[in-house]
Amino acid sequence: MTRYSRIIGTGGYLPEEIRTNEQISQTVDTSDSWIFERTGIKSRRIAGPNETASSMAEIAARQAIEAAACDPEDIDLIIVATGTPDRVYPSTGCLLQQRLGIKNCVAFDVQAACSGSIFALSIADQYIKSGAAKKILIVGTEICSRIVDWTDRSTCILFGDGAGAVLLGVSEETGILSTHIHSDGEYEDMLYCPNPQVATEANKDEASYISMRGNEVFKVAVNTLGRIVDETLEANNLEKSDIDWLVPHQANIRIIVATAKKLKMSMDQVVVTLETQGNTSSASVLLAFNEAVRDCRIQRGQVVLLEAFGAGFTWGSALIKY
Numbered sequence: 016m017t018r019y020s021r022i023i024g025t026g027g028y029l030p031e032e033i034r035t036n037e038q039i040s041q042t043v044d045t046s047d048s049w050i051f052e053r054t055g056i057k058s059r060r061i062a063g064p065n066e067t068a069s070s071m072a073e074i075a076a077r078q079a080i081e082a083a084a085c086d087p088e089d090i091d092l093i094i095v096a097t098g099t100p101d102r103v104y105p106s107t108g109c110l111l112q113q114r115l116g117i118k119n120c121v122a123f124d125v126q127a128a129c130s131g132s133i134f135a136l137s138i139a140d141q142y143i144k145s146g147a148a149k150k151i152l153i154v155g156t157e158i159c160s161r162i163v164d165w166t167d168r169s170t171c172i173l174f175g176d177g178a179g180a181v182l183l184g185v186s187e188e189t190g191i192l193s194t195h196i197h198s199d200g201e202y203e204d205m206l207y208c209p210n211p212q213v214a215t216e217a218n219k220d221e222a223s224y225i226s227m228r229g230n231e232v233f234k235v236a237v238n239t240l241g242r243i244v245d246e247t248l249e250a251n252n253l254e255k256s257d258i259d260w261l262v263p264h265q266a267n268i269r270i271i272v273a274t275a276k277k278l279k280m281s282m283d284q285v286v287v288t289l290e291t292q293g294n295t296s297s298a299s300v301l302l303a304f305n306e307a308v309r310d311c312r313i314q315r316g317q318v319v320l321l322e323a324f325g326a327g328f329t330w331g332s333a334l335i336k337y
């Protein structure tokens with residue numbers, strides 16, 4: 016029997032506070048029209064003072080577990096993708112395991128910046144295909160607002176907070192068709208966030224915020240996403256027209272439009288949450304996927320391409336027959 020990983024439940028959580036472009040333009044020299052035209056973002060959600068990556072993950076995870084009508088004790092493995100963990104250790108995966116009260120499973124984190132949820136899907140797919148696990152919970156969860164310098168107009172306009180989740184089960188029918196992940200550390204200084212607690216003498220004075228050369232990141236992103244689309248279609252012997260939905264990482268509407276164009280897809284086939292959520296890093300693809308499943312845009316049997324890129328650089332895709 017061929018074993019496929021199938022998405023059997025989805026969930027998502029967005030914090031209550033909405034921070035609009037107008038609000039940001041009261042504290043830094045920018046405007047709603049500049050931000051919207053260059054990025055497609057109008058507002059983003061900001062986590063409350065008592066929220067953490069694991070508290071948001073718990074809400075998204077519970078939704079996914081409920082949607083799948085799954086007994087939490089049946090979950091073999093929890094993989095959390097985050098670049099903003101509650102603690103250096105234990106992993107946010109372990110903290111989530113504790114919150115969900117699951118005793119007998121393995122839990123760990125994946126750190127691949129904004130590509131984290133695609134990396135997690137890729138790892139989970141190998142575990143299910145090999146028979147090492149039957150039910151895997153994947154959560155992408157981020158509190159980007161705490162690593163953003165709110166006085167830096169080139170980065171603070173982009174990011175938001177939230178958590179997205181999927182629960183994977185085993186299926187004899189198709190589910191995840193293929194995953195493709197890549198890394199290239201050559202670009203490490205184009206987009207990074209220092210960890211001041213483990214700084215060396217040389218970088219101890221670096222501010223502990225996201226640092227980015229946006230324009231250069233933009234170009235590499237368009238390039239790498241173009242290549243991953245070709246790679247994914249080729250690996251599955253599919254044509255562009257076989258894809259029903261594109262669920263892209265939500266970084267910039269112009270990057271999303273470029274990928275849709277490459278796929279010759281109408282924007283009606285692209286799930287966009289960017290306008291009201293900004294870039295929620297590793298949560299963004301799963302949040303968008305959850306939204307489109309819950310509002311019934313994505314239907315069972317349809318072919319969905321998920322893709323992301325992020326610091327590292329890292330980039331990847333997952334092709335799914337939902």
Ligand code: COA
Pocket residue numbers: 044045046049050053054129168169172206227228229230231232233236266267294324325326
């Ligand atoms: N409001 C107004 N002006 C701003 C601004 C803001 N929020 N941020 C930057 N600017 C200014 C710059 O200072 C610069 O001014 P100058 O020409 O006088 O030097 C000018 O706008 C152009 O800056 P540039 O960085 O070239 O703009 P851009 O068109 O590339 O847009 C980003 C900037 C960040 C929106 C864009 O590069 C981007 O989205 N990059 C990808 C980032 C990304 O996706 N990161 C996450 C990866 S997971």
